[in-house]
Amino acid sequence: MTPDQFPGQPSTTFDGTAFEAATFDGAAASDAVADAGSTRAQALVVLRKLVGRADADFHDGQFEAIEALVDGGRRALVVQRTGWGKSAVYFVSSLLLRARGAGPTLIVSPLLALMRDQVAAAERAGVRAMAINSANATEWDLVSRALAADEVDVLLVSPERLTNPSFRENQLPTLIRRTGLLVIDEAHCISDWGHDFRPDYRRIADLIAQLPPSVPVLATTATANSRVVADIEEQLGAGVFTIRGPLARKSLRLGVLRLADSRDRLGWLLTHLAELPGSGIIYTLTVSAAEDTARLLAEAGHEVKAYTGRTDTMERESLEEALKNNQVKALVATSALGMGFDKPDLGFVIHLGAPSSPVAYYQQVGRAGRGSANADVLLLPGSEDADIWQYFATASMPSAEKASTVLETLGQAGKPMSTPALEARVDLRRTPLELLLKVLAVDGAVRRVSGGWESTGVPWTYDSQRYERIAQARVDEQQSMIEYERMAGCRMEYLAAALDDSTAAPCGRCDSCAGRWFPTDIGTGAVAAASESLSHAGLPIDPRTLWPTGMDRLGVPVKGKIKAEEQVAPGRVLARLTDLGWGNALRSIFAAGAVDGPVDPAMVQAVVAVLRDWGQARWAGQGRPVAVVSMPSRTKPELVRSLAQAMCGIGQLPYLGELSLDFGGPSGQRGGNSAYRLAGVWDRIVVGPELASAVSSYGRGPVLLIDDLVDSRWTLTVAGRALRLAGVDQVLPLVLAQAG
Structure with missing residues (x-):
C-alpha cells in the first residue's frame, strides 16, 4: 500500500502536487x-x-x-x-x-x-x-x-x-x-x-x-x-x-481483447499505444517479454523503458520518477513494478499475458486510477500464459527431500554455514535455497546467525497437506483467471467477488457491461513491424570462467578460474523459451511428451540468420568456424543431429561427429545448483575414438558445437573443455533454446 488518496476532493492526495503547499507543522x-x-x-x-x-x-x-x-x-x-x-x-x-x-x-x-x-x-x-x-x-x-x-x-x-x-x-x-x-x-x-x-x-x-x-x-x-x-x-x-470495505474500483474501465498470437498483441500495442490516456504500465509475465516489447516499442518511436527484476536499484528509482513525471509513455514491466508504486493519475494498465490469479491481477490494475476519475485497463491474454504460470508455481514450492537434506547438512556441520557453502552441498540453486531456509526459519528448524545458518535442533516435519492446499489453491486461481478472460458478466464484479467482497455488483463500465470501449483494429505496418521483431533471433551465451566452490566435496577436482585454454568462446542461442517470438515454437518442441524429430526448415533459416549476425561480429574474435560437432542428447537426438547436418550443408563445413555421453550417471536435470549441475556431467561427456580421430585430422580453426537446450551452461563448459583438451583450437557453442 502506498500513500493513498485522503478524503476530500480527488486532487487532495499525497502525490506532492496538490499537497506540496500544505506542509504539516x-x-x-x-x-x-x-x-x-x-x-x-x-x-x-x-x-x-x-x-x-x-x-x-x-x-x-x-x-x-x-x-x-x-x-x-x-x-x-x-x-x-x-x-x-x-x-x-x-x-x-x-x-x-x-x-x-x-x-x-x-x-x-x-x-x-x-x-x-x-x-x-x-x-x-x-x-x-x-x-x-x-x-x-x-x-x-x-x-x-x-x-x-x-x-x-x-x-x-x-x-x-x-x-x-x-x-x-x-x-x-x-x-x-x-x-x-x-x-x-x-x-x-x-x-x-x-x-x-x-x-x-x-x-x-x-x-x-x-x-x-x-x-x-x-x-x-x-x-x-x-x-x-x-x-x-x-x-x-x-x-x-x-x-x-467494498473493493470495486469505480475509476477503472476493464476490458479483455483476445488476439491470435504475440504478433497481433504487439501489433495492437504499436497501433494504439499513443491513443491510450496519459502514461501507464504495460505488464508482461517474463523479463524477456518485457525487454523485447520495450525494444520494439522504442524502435517504433514510443517513449517506453523496460522495468524488471534485473533492473538496477538506482535505475528503478529513475524510471519510477520518469513515469510519475510523464517523461515516458509507459514502463514495460514485470511484477517487479507493483506494490509501492504510486502515481495517482496513472492513465492505463495493459497486460501482455495474464497474471496467474484474479487477486494478482487486481493488485496490478490497482496502480491505475487512484487519484483520477477514469483509467483504462486492458488484458491481452496469451496462449503461453498457462505454461508460464506452471513454471513459476512449481519453482517456488519447497520439497520434503530438499528440506531434509538441508537440515541434515546443517545438523552434521556443527557450526554455522554460509549460503554459498550450503549451496555446494545441497542440490538447490541460490534463490530457492534461500526461500527454503526462510521457510525452515519461520518453522523454527533453523536460524540465521552471524556466519550463516545453523540448525536449532527443533524437530521439523514437512507439512504435505499444507503445500497440497497451496498447490490446489494456485490451480483454482489460475482457472479463475481463465474464467475472467472468457466470461460474459461484469469484470469488476468478478474481481471483487474473487476477493470475497460481499458488495460486489455490476460496474456499468467494463466491456461486458457497456460494450467494447477499445479499438480492435491492427495496422498493417504494425503487424509487419511486430513480425520482424518477433522473428529477430540470437542471444549471446557467455562462457563460464569460474568453477563452483566446494567441488572437491562432490568428487570433482577443480576450483578457482577455468583455464583459458580449457574455456569455450562466447556462443549464440536462437531464443529463450520465455521469448515472445521464437519462444513459442521452442516451447512446443521442449514441452513434456513432445516427440523428437528433425529441426523445422524455418527454424534452420533463423539459426542461419543468427550465424550471419555472429559472423559480422567476427565470431567473437576467433575467426570463421571450420567444422561442426554435435552434443549427445537424451531426449532430442534427431533434433540435434539434423541441426548440425543442416549447418554443415549450408556452411559447407565438415561434420566431425558427436560427443559421447555416459547415460548411466546422474541426470543433470534442470533446477539444481551450479555445483551439482557440474558434478552431474563431469567426466560423462567425452571425445570418443572416432571423434578424436576426426579432430586430429580436421586442421586448425574454431569448431561449432551444436546443442538443443542450454540452462546452467555446465554441459557446454564440460563438452567444450573435452574438445579443447582433444586439440580443438576454439569451441563456438550454437544452441537452439535457452531455459528461462
Whole structure:
C-alpha cells in the first residue's frame, strides 16, 4: 500500500502536487490536538492539517480504525481498496499516539519502492520518517541517533531486516521497547495463500508476541480474500478488529481483447499505444517479454523503458520518477513494478499475458486510477500464459527431500554455514535455497546467525497437506483467471467477488457491461513491424570462467578460474523459451511428451540468420568456424543431429561427429545448483575414438558445437573443455533454446 488518496476532493492526495503547499507543522498539531477534546476531534485536526483542507473528513471506517488503535490499543486489520486512505489511518494514529507520549511507529514494508514513497509522503506531511533496509543498512548509526534523540515519528523496516542477526540482536530489542504502534503494510504477504507470499512476513507473528500487550498493531492490505484474512487474523492474535470495505474500483474501465498470437498483441500495442490516456504500465509475465516489447516499442518511436527484476536499484528509482513525471509513455514491466508504486493519475494498465490469479491481477490494475476519475485497463491474454504460470508455481514450492537434506547438512556441520557453502552441498540453486531456509526459519528448524545458518535442533516435519492446499489453491486461481478472460458478466464484479467482497455488483463500465470501449483494429505496418521483431533471433551465451566452490566435496577436482585454454568462446542461442517470438515454437518442441524429430526448415533459416549476425561480429574474435560437432542428447537426438547436418550443408563445413555421453550417471536435470549441475556431467561427456580421430585430422580453426537446450551452461563448459583438451583450437557453442 502506498500513500493513498485522503478524503476530500480527488486532487487532495499525497502525490506532492496538490499537497506540496500544505506542509504539516508537528508542534502546531500537538497544540491543536491538546485543545481539540475528543479523540475524533483530535484526529480530525491532524487529518485536516495533513491534507491541507479545512473541510476534509474521514471515509467510512477510517476513524473507527484510528479509534481502535489510539483509544483501544487493539490489533486491527484494514482491508480496503487502493485509494481509500489506509495510510491516513496509520499517519493520523501515529501522530495522536506521539502527542500522548508514545514512542515511534514501526512500519514493516515489503518493497524499497514502497518505502521511498512512504518516506516522501511522510516528509511532505511533516511526519518525521526514516527507513532501514538492505539499500541503506550503512545508515543505521544515523537512524539510531535520530531515534535516541526522539526525532523519528515513523520508522520503516523491511521484513528481511527483521531476520538480520545483527539487527535482531542489537537494534530490534530497543525498538520493541520504544514502539508506540506496529504497522504491517501489504499484510497479505503474511499469508501463504497470498499471491505475494513472503516467508519473512510470517515472522511478524514472533515480533508481535514480543511487544507489550498495550502496543496497538495495524495490518493493512487492498488484496485479501476470506482465506487470506483468516490467515492474517491468526498471525495478529486473538481479538482482532477487522474492517473490510467494498473493493470495486469505480475509476477503472476493464476490458479483455483476445488476439491470435504475440504478433497481433504487439501489433495492437504499436497501433494504439499513443491513443491510450496519459502514461501507464504495460505488464508482461517474463523479463524477456518485457525487454523485447520495450525494444520494439522504442524502435517504433514510443517513449517506453523496460522495468524488471534485473533492473538496477538506482535505475528503478529513475524510471519510477520518469513515469510519475510523464517523461515516458509507459514502463514495460514485470511484477517487479507493483506494490509501492504510486502515481495517482496513472492513465492505463495493459497486460501482455495474464497474471496467474484474479487477486494478482487486481493488485496490478490497482496502480491505475487512484487519484483520477477514469483509467483504462486492458488484458491481452496469451496462449503461453498457462505454461508460464506452471513454471513459476512449481519453482517456488519447497520439497520434503530438499528440506531434509538441508537440515541434515546443517545438523552434521556443527557450526554455522554460509549460503554459498550450503549451496555446494545441497542440490538447490541460490534463490530457492534461500526461500527454503526462510521457510525452515519461520518453522523454527533453523536460524540465521552471524556466519550463516545453523540448525536449532527443533524437530521439523514437512507439512504435505499444507503445500497440497497451496498447490490446489494456485490451480483454482489460475482457472479463475481463465474464467475472467472468457466470461460474459461484469469484470469488476468478478474481481471483487474473487476477493470475497460481499458488495460486489455490476460496474456499468467494463466491456461486458457497456460494450467494447477499445479499438480492435491492427495496422498493417504494425503487424509487419511486430513480425520482424518477433522473428529477430540470437542471444549471446557467455562462457563460464569460474568453477563452483566446494567441488572437491562432490568428487570433482577443480576450483578457482577455468583455464583459458580449457574455456569455450562466447556462443549464440536462437531464443529463450520465455521469448515472445521464437519462444513459442521452442516451447512446443521442449514441452513434456513432445516427440523428437528433425529441426523445422524455418527454424534452420533463423539459426542461419543468427550465424550471419555472429559472423559480422567476427565470431567473437576467433575467426570463421571450420567444422561442426554435435552434443549427445537424451531426449532430442534427431533434433540435434539434423541441426548440425543442416549447418554443415549450408556452411559447407565438415561434420566431425558427436560427443559421447555416459547415460548411466546422474541426470543433470534442470533446477539444481551450479555445483551439482557440474558434478552431474563431469567426466560423462567425452571425445570418443572416432571423434578424436576426426579432430586430429580436421586442421586448425574454431569448431561449432551444436546443442538443443542450454540452462546452467555446465554441459557446454564440460563438452567444450573435452574438445579443447582433444586439440580443438576454439569451441563456438550454437544452441537452439535457452531455459528461462
